């Protein structure tokens with residue numbers, strides 16, 4: 001069983017991937033928006049306490065701002081090694097009035113990209129996490145073997161104007177992905193996207 005629920009708000013998509021054993025949240029909103037997340041979860045019948053893991057596509061405020069607050073609620077943060085350096089940088093985007101809670105580095109589940117498949121298998125998800133820089137150096141994409149990819153803020157292929165972005169899309173296509181779950185905007189099919 002694999003079920004995907006969009007619990008987004010404020011024009012950003014946050015996805016819960018549900019399997020029989022796990023609820024993995026992909027991305028989370030700005031600091032201070034925990035009530036909005038709770039509201040969105042309630043609407044879909046998911047309890048915050050049922051979410052076991054959080055994966056952040058990249059460390060920008062609208063994708064990671066609530067991460068530490070979620071960890072305090074018992075959610076485990078999965079960090080990929082290429083993301084570690086970006087985490088302390090996140091506070092540069094935060095205004096004092098956001099009351100951003102800085103993400104600690106010592107209590108995460110930190111794994112390498114090559115460990116991601118085995119890790120995901122352990123929580124009932126078939127897929128892997130790949131590096132897809134272009135929007136930011138720390139951007140990763142969760143690719144599911146079912147043909148789905150969670151691409152965060154990676155611009156769609158038709159907007160992939162530089163080589164880094166094109167290489168990231170080549171990496172995604174190499175995983176036989178058909179359907180893209182982006183950080184903003186509707187789900188789309190890769191077949192409908194012209195290659196540049």
Ligand SMILES: [Zn+2]
Nearest residue numbers: 058060135153
């Ligand atoms: Zn971003």
